[in-house]
Amino acid sequence: MDTKRTIFPNRVLPYLLLAPQLVITLVFFIWPAGQAVKSSFEREDPFGLSASFVGFQHYARLLKDPLYLDSLGRTAVFAVAVTALSMALGLALAVAVNRLVRSGRVYTTLLVWPYAVAPVIAGLLWWFLFNSTTGVLAYFLGQLGIRWDHNLNGTHAMILIVIAAAWKQVSYNFLFFLAGLQSVPHSLIEAAAIDGSGPVKRFFTIVLPLLSPTTFFLFIVNVNYTMFDTFAIVDATTAGGPAQATTILVYKVYNDGYLGLNLGSSSAQSVLLMLIVVVLTVIQFRYVERRVQY
Amino acid sequence: MIRNFITAGFMLALSASSSLAATEITWWHAMGAELGQKLEAIATKFNESQTDYVVKPVYKGTYPETLTATIAAFRAGEQPAIVQVFEVGTGTMMAAKGAVYPVYKLMADQGEAFDPKSFIAPVVGYYTDTEGNILSMPFNSSTPILYYNKDVFKKAGLDPEVAPKTWAEVEDFSRKIVTSGAAKCGFTSAWITWIQTENLSAIHDQPFGTLENGFGGTGTEFTFNGPVQVKHWGNLKKWADEGLFQYGGPVGGDDAATKFYAQECAMTMNSSAGRAGVIKNAKDFTPGFAPLPYYDDLTKEPKNSIIGGATLWVLNGQNDDVYKGVAKFFTYLSQPELQADWHQSTGYLPITNAVYELGQKQGYYEKNPGSDVAIQQITRGTPSVNSKGVRFGNLTQARAILDEEFQALLAGTKTAQDALDSAVKRGNELLREFEAAN
Numbered sequence: 001m002d003t004k005r006t007i008f009p010n011r012v013l014p015y016l017l018l019a020p021q022l023v024i025t026l027v028f029f030i031w032p033a034g035q036a037v038k039s040s041f042e043r044e045d046p047f048g049l050s051a052s053f054v055g056f057q058h059y060a061r062l063l064k065d066p067l068y069l070d071s072l073g074r075t076a077v078f079a080v081a082v083t084a085l086s087m088a089l090g091l092a093l094a095v096a097v098n099r100l101v102r103s104g105r106v107y108t109t110l111l112v113w114p115y116a117v118a119p120v121i122a123g124l125l126w127w128f129l130f131n132s133t134t135g136v137l138a139y140f141l142g143q144l145g146i147r148w149d150h151n152l153n154g155t156h157a158m159i160l161i162v163i164a165a166a167w168k169q170v171s172y173n174f175l176f177f178l179a180g181l182q183s184v185p186h187s188l189i190e191a192a193a194i195d196g197s198g199p200v201k202r203f204f205t206i207v208l209p210l211l212s213p214t215t216f217f218l219f220i221v222n223v224n225y226t227m228f229d230t231f232a233i234v235d236a237t238t239a240g241g242p243a244q245a246t247t248i249l250v251y252k253v254y255n256d257g258y259l260g261l262n263l264g265s266s267s268a269q270s271v272l273l274m275l276i277v278v279v280l281t282v283i284q285f286r287y288v289e290r291r292v293q294y
Numbered sequence: 295m296i297r298n299f300i301t302a303g304f305m306l307a308l309s310a311s312s313s314l315a316a317t318e319i320t321w322w323h324a325m326g327a328e329l330g331q332k333l334e335a336i337a338t339k340f341n342e343s344q345t346d347y348v349v350k351p352v353y354k355g356t357y358p359e360t361l362t363a364t365i366a367a368f369r370a371g372e373q374p375a376i377v378q379v380f381e382v383g384t385g386t387m388m389a390a391k392g393a394v395y396p397v398y399k400l401m402a403d404q405g406e407a408f409d410p411k412s413f414i415a416p417v418v419g420y421y422t423d424t425e426g427n428i429l430s431m432p433f434n435s436s437t438p439i440l441y442y443n444k445d446v447f448k449k450a451g452l453d454p455e456v457a458p459k460t461w462a463e464v465e466d467f468s469r470k471i472v473t474s475g476a477a478k479c480g481f482t483s484a485w486i487t488w489i490q491t492e493n494l495s496a497i498h499d500q501p502f503g504t505l506e507n508g509f510g511g512t513g514t515e516f517t518f519n520g521p522v523q524v525k526h527w528g529n530l531k532k533w534a535d536e537g538l539f540q541y542g543g544p545v546g547g548d549d550a551a552t553k554f555y556a557q558e559c560a561m562t563m564n565s566s567a568g569r570a571g572v573i574k575n576a577k578d579f580t581p582g583f584a585p586l587p588y589y590d591d592l593t594k595e596p597k598n599s600i601i602g603g604a605t606l607w608v609l610n611g612q613n614d615d616v617y618k619g620v621a622k623f624f625t626y627l628s629q630p631e632l633q634a635d636w637h638q639s640t641g642y643l644p645i646t647n648a649v650y651e652l653g654q655k656q657g658y659y660e661k662n663p664g665s666d667v668a669i670q671q672i673t674r675g676t677p678s679v680n681s682k683g684v685r686f687g688n689l690t691q692a693r694a695i696l697d698e699e700f701q702a703l704l705a706g707t708k709t710a711q712d713a714l715d716s717a718v719k720r721g722n723e724l725l726r727e728f729e730a731a732n
Contacts, residue, residue: 259362
């Protein structure tokens, strides 16, 4: 990639143009993040009347806490499951819609709908469908001999939040994959077809590699989504239960901080969560991006 | 945000220009449905009774949600004048000395009459500090009782007028109900933590924690993993496996009421304040009311049950006009007639002796059999240190832990002993945190 250098004579204007974004970043990100770091070293009473410095005590305790380590493992399972499921489904749907010439737009519109649903509503919707006493899906599972009960069965609860979280993200992935597919040059596919390669081979050797920038972008967006944006879904569907089986890191931050009023530990957790995401993103850019062809 | 500023500015201009504008008193509460409507009606009546003050009730969700919202608001300097805090939050509120304006002090400062002795003993015992001062205004106190479905009892061949007295009878009746097909399940329960753990401990005179269940100071530890609690949790698991007992969910156990109303479960245990809802929702059956069961092999004389419900706390940081209004409102709330109406229409306890006497004079308890079950249960016998109540810091969080451990028990991943041991261990960490922070 060669870099283009354009010289702008005005020295102030670029900063002025950047200023709004910088101010927003400062006020809504850097400052709260700094506050979180500060309070992660303190022990404070709930009403904020007194605070004392405790150093790394909260961090040390967290790293020894089996519940926190469990939550870390569960978050990994959740993130991988949601990302894989929603990206695979998004791609499959995009490929299917891309083949349709006339009705494609209708399907696109329909498939984008879930994205417009608020996470809480999405969570409640799935909670309702799987409700062990009144849910339709739970009833059908019962007919198949599976006693569904996400109120007591931790695995069921995890499956439930994975489905709810993936369902909401499929639309987003679908849109990007569809756009990616539509930018794949037809001439390449036609040429391959003339050379005698079948649709499956064309997909895996031509289309998929050309989609790699889209896939990479979606991969990062999806991982971040599972780490941060799934809070409302968990809250509405299982509230982290049963017995913390669905308490992923971001929910634990809320649970310990807001409900548990343990602000120090909660801040330490959010700092750790931030570090995890930073590390993940660095790894993704260093190692995964190398395989991406633009 | 901008709209708030504009409204605030507008209100300011309005109050400055007109001396007649009433002082607004915000009141955050956690009463939904039937109870919420009743509460709104009380505020409206007060507002209509005078022109100086306007009490604005705001529904803030469940008890834990109301408490956390208040704390968040206090930190942001936007706290309400009055907040309804459930009994579990008492320890937290008492420790927050800089945030709370004690009610006894408020009433004295504003020259309103306030006599702690007029309240029934369990209420006074629960909400006073070590010097005997009442820190919050008693409003809606409750205690759990047993509700049962007389029609299902009849269908199962049981006497509809006889409720189970002991846990052995609960088991026996439930089995008859389930095997006869009269209902799908024998019993369910709201508030596993409050009813099946805290009250169970009190009724069987077992300590829930050290230092008089926390009344003696913050250096306390939980001890609710004793043989009685372990036996009971073990039984609940056994009964759940057998289909006699159905879990109603964590915290308040919202599903418990649904299961009872839908006649899926023949009995439920819930706050006495559930009475309003039961009467309204039991359209196709006749409900019965009875005291909580006990183990007759563990105690011959069950102790009193313990208090639940909430009191009204006044928060610091308001101006004197507001506090004057709050004091007037509390005096208004304390009237026996108003309290009697609240108690009789909701199922909350009569919190003062005058209210109870008024009810007796009106013949209310005779006309409504079972309406005095709660008051009789909470005042029976002489309270011991174990049945006086529980008061711990971070108790809301400790209850959340108990809920989790109970779920682990029902899911079969832990035995009753393991689950309770683990809850005690995790709960004690919370107590140490609370001790260190206060």
